[in-house]
Amino acid sequence: MKHCKMTVMIVVLVHVGCDSPDERLSRLARDATAEQASQNRAVTELNREAAASHQAVVEAVEESRRELASLERDLRQQRDRIDDERRELASERYWESLLVPIVSSIGAMLVAALPLVLCWYLLHGLGQTDESAVSDTLIREIVAEHPLLARRDQHRSLTHRDEMPSAKEHPDPPF
Numbered sequence: 001m002k003h004c005k006m007t008v009m010i011v012v013l014v015h016v017g018c019d020s021p022d023e024r025l026s027r028l029a030r031d032a033t034a035e036q037a038s039q040n041r042a043v044t045e046l047n048r049e050a051a052a053s054h055q056a057v058v059e060a061v062e063e064s065r066r067e068l069a070s071l072e073r074d075l076r077q078q079r080d081r082i083d084d085e086r087r088e089l090a091s092e093r094y095w096e097s098l099l100v101p102i103v104s105s106i107g108a109m110l111v112a113a114l115p116l117v118l119c120w121y122l123l124h125g126l127g128q129t130d131e132s133a134v135s136d137t138l139i140r141e142i143v144a145e146h147p148l149l150a151r152r153d154q155h156r157s158l159t160h161r162d163e164m165p166s167a168k169e170h171p172d173p174p175f
Contacts, residue, residue, distance in 0.1 A: 141147045
């Protein structure tokens with residue numbers, strides 16, 4: 001601003017020496033006033049542009065702050081979800097690590113106990129058969145006219161005693 005005034009003063013001094021003092025002075029005043037008005041308009045325009053730019057910057061800063069807050073919320077939600085998943089996986093891993101030895105131990109005990117159970121069944125299951133019932137069934141079969149267990153050709157030989165081979169026909173025992 002001072003620089004412009006100095007320029008105007010130099011121009012005025014140069015013109016003063018050429019014209020009459022009154023006319024020169026009035027022209028100098030008009031020129032200085034026109035120059036000052038032009039500079040005032042330029043400064044006012046620059047101030048408007050600066051204010052508009054400042055307002056745009058303020059709005060951009062506000063918008064970026066809103067976006068940043070939104071992104072921070074999203075990031076916090078994602079972090080919370082990831083933490084929940086991590087806790088869930090850690091819990092599953094903990095229970096799985098406890099269950100694996102238990103299940104394998106139970107399986108090994110079952111495999112080891114299976115032969116013992118089989119031996120117990122065989123020992124106690126065979127000991128419970130009623131020998132008298134078996135003997136009665138065999139006696140009925142032998143005495144019956146039509147035995148259920150004997151084959152037909154054996155049945156005929158047992159019913160017809162006269163057809164049975166005598167000891168004389170077979171002098172040697174079969175063993």
